[in-house]
Amino acid sequence: MKNTKIIIKTKSKNYPIYLGDKILNITGTLIRKNLTNVKKICIIYDKKLPPIFLKKLKKSLKNYKILIYKISSSEKIKSFKVAYKITENLLKNNFNRSDCLISVGGGILGDLSAFVASITKRGIKFVNIPTTLLAQVDASVGGKTGINTNLGKNLLGTFYQPEFILSDMFILKSLPKREMICGYGEILKHSLISDRKFFLWLNNNAKKIIFSRDQKALKYAIYKSCKIKSDIIKKDEKEKNLRMILNFGHTFGHGFEGAKNFSKKLNHGEAVLLGMMMASKFSYSKKILSLNELNLIKKHYTNLNLPKNINKIFSKKDVNKIVKFAARDKKNVSERINLILLNKIGKATKPNQFKVKTTEFRKFLISSFC
Numbered sequence: 011m012k013n014t015k016i017i018i019k020t021k022s023k024n025y026p027i028y029l030g031d032k033i034l035n036i037t038g039t040l041i042r043k044n045l046t047n048v049k050k051i052c053i054i055y056d057k058k059l060p061p062i063f064l065k066k067l068k069k070s071l072k073n074y075k076i077l078i079y080k081i082s083s084s085e086k087i088k089s090f091k092v093a094y095k096i097t098e099n100l101l102k103n104n105f106n107r108s109d110c111l112i113s114v115g116g117g118i119l120g121d122l123s124a125f126v127a128s129i130t131k132r133g134i135k136f137v138n139i140p141t142t143l144l145a146q147v148d149a150s151v152g153g154k155t156g157i158n159t160n161l162g163k164n165l166l167g168t169f170y171q172p173e174f175i176l177s178d179m180f181i182l183k184s185l186p187k188r189e190m191i192c193g194y195g196e197i198l199k200h201s202l203i204s205d206r207k208f209f210l211w212l213n214n215n216a217k218k219i220i221f222s223r224d225q226k227a228l229k230y231a232i233y234k235s236c237k238i239k240s241d242i243i244k245k246d247e248k249e250k251n252l253r254m255i256l257n258f259g260h261t262f263g264h265g266f267e268g269a270k271n272f273s274k275k276l277n278h279g280e281a282v283l284l285g286m287m288m289a290s291k292f293s294y295s296k297k298i299l300s301l302n303e304l305n306l307i308k309k310h311y312t313n314l315n316l317p318k319n320i321n322k323i324f325s326k327k328d329v330n331k332i333v334k335f336a337a338r339d340k341k342n343v344s345e346r347i348n349l350i351l352l353n354k355i356g357k358a359t360k361p362n363q364f365k366v367k368t369t370e371f372r373k374f375l376i377s378s379f380c
Contacts, residue, residue, distance in 0.1 A: 014233060018151065018240045020171060020247040027151070027175040027236055031225065034063060034178045037112075037139070038070035044174050045135055047108040052077040052100060054123045056115030059141060060184055067114065067139075077103055083119045085272040088157040088164075096126045100134070110135040110173070116142035116189075117149030117278070121164070125155035128170035136172045142185060143193025144279050146177040147200070147235035152243045152253075162338040163264050163272065169248050179228060190220045191316065192279020195259075197231050199286060200238040202307070203258050206356030208234055209310075216314055254361035258350040259286030261339045268335025269328045280317050287311060287318040292374055293351040296364070303354050320378045329375045337368050347371050 013030030028040060041048060051074045055064050068076060079096060081087055100111070111134055113123030120138050127136035140150040156167030182190075194216065201209035212231070218224035219231050239256065246253040263278070263285030270276040290307050293299035311318040324332070336347055346365035350358050 014229070016233065016236050016240065018171075018175075018236075019244045020153065022153070022169070022247060023171050025171055025174050027177060029146075029177045029229065029232060029236075030179065032178065032180045033176060034066050034139070034181070035070050037067055037137075037176060038073065040174060040176065041071070041074075041110065041137065045108075045110060048074060048110050048135065050075045050077065050103065050105055050109040052079060052096075052103075052105065052109075052111045054079045054081060054096065054111065054113050054115070054119060054126075056083045056119050056141065057081060058083065059114065059181075063114065063141075063181060067112075081119070083115050084274070085118060085158060085163070085267075088118060088122050090157065090166075093122060093126050093129075093157055096122075097130050100126070100130050105130065105134055107131050107134050110137060112137045112139060114139045114141060115145075116140065117145040120145055120150050121154070121156045121167070124153075124170050124172070125157055125167055128155055128168040133170065136170065138172045138175045140175065140177055141181045142189055143182055143232075144189070144196055145193075146179075146182075147193055147232050148196035148239065150175050150177070151236055151239050152256075153247065158272065162335055163267060165338070177232065179225065179232070182228070183223065187220065188277065189279075190223070191283075191314075192277050194220050194314075195279040195283040195286070195316075197235050198310070199256075199258055199282065200235045202286065202290075202352060202355055203255050203350070203358040204238050204242075204356060205234070206354075208238075209355050213310060213313075216310075220314065251361050254348075255350050255358040258352070258358055259283070259289050261285070261336050261347060261349055262288045264339055265332040265334075265336030266324070268338075269324065269331040276323065283311075284317045284320065284323065287316075288320065288375075288378065289349065289351055291378070292349065293353075293359075295374065296351065298359065299352045299354065303352070306355060320375070326376060326379050329372060332375060333368055333372050336371065 016027040111127045113120045138150045140146045153171040156164035215227045218227040263281035266281040294304045349364045
């Protein structure tokens, strides 16, 4: 399969995404091509990944001084404590701004690693090697970094673009189905907010992506998602306006994750899938999305057995906790919950168009259990 290069353009910098199969072994070549004066490289590696990937990466980087930091990835590692520990290691090893940090893992590890890179000596070089479908289609693209606090998810962070992203599709073959479904949620989101034709294509090809992992279909879905997100962040890098549409389903989703204490009981991708269904239903309740469009989305969920019913995961007693975390979402304005909704499949509402009171948000959640 031919490798593909996608250029991400932002006001702060332009950088490439390299997308292909079995391309991990060219990481060293790409660093020499895209970066200058690199002497040391720190690899932050997810312990859950097969050791063979790290072995291939080390071989590719044999001309550099390598520091390896292995970590078990979960939402708990996105903390000041862990970020400080990694930063201390970098400083003790005298990493300079020209040196490089490489994240090898999913979106959680990428968020943490990019945050560390952005604050160490006010910015060292950063390369992202996303190893989950969710990270390849969404989390690694756009320059958002973040760590969590006790009050909510990603409430501390920076905007910091990588030098390049390397998305090796071969790594996805090791993922469990649950992780593929989580990643598919972000692919579906991109179609719902921006591209009806892509949604219709997904209707015919989603099973190839999630279940059979057809390389041609998977590559197109990753490419298309990256292009949609790239076109948005090109116009609004730092989420002042248009980029907010990428949060479709996420305000509900962060509320759901918080209610489950950000545990593996409900992964981020699953929360977003449920959140998008709730946002679609809320769109219909506000009379901006037609019943026919809502039914098309519901049918898509049903055909793939995607999480769509809140009462199968939560009970009414969880509503206050969901509202509490949703109300702390960083996109909210004037103590109202700022929602991105749908006008139709392929077109999201304008940012800041729907700012709802917590009482209305709570009432809608409660009605969803009826």
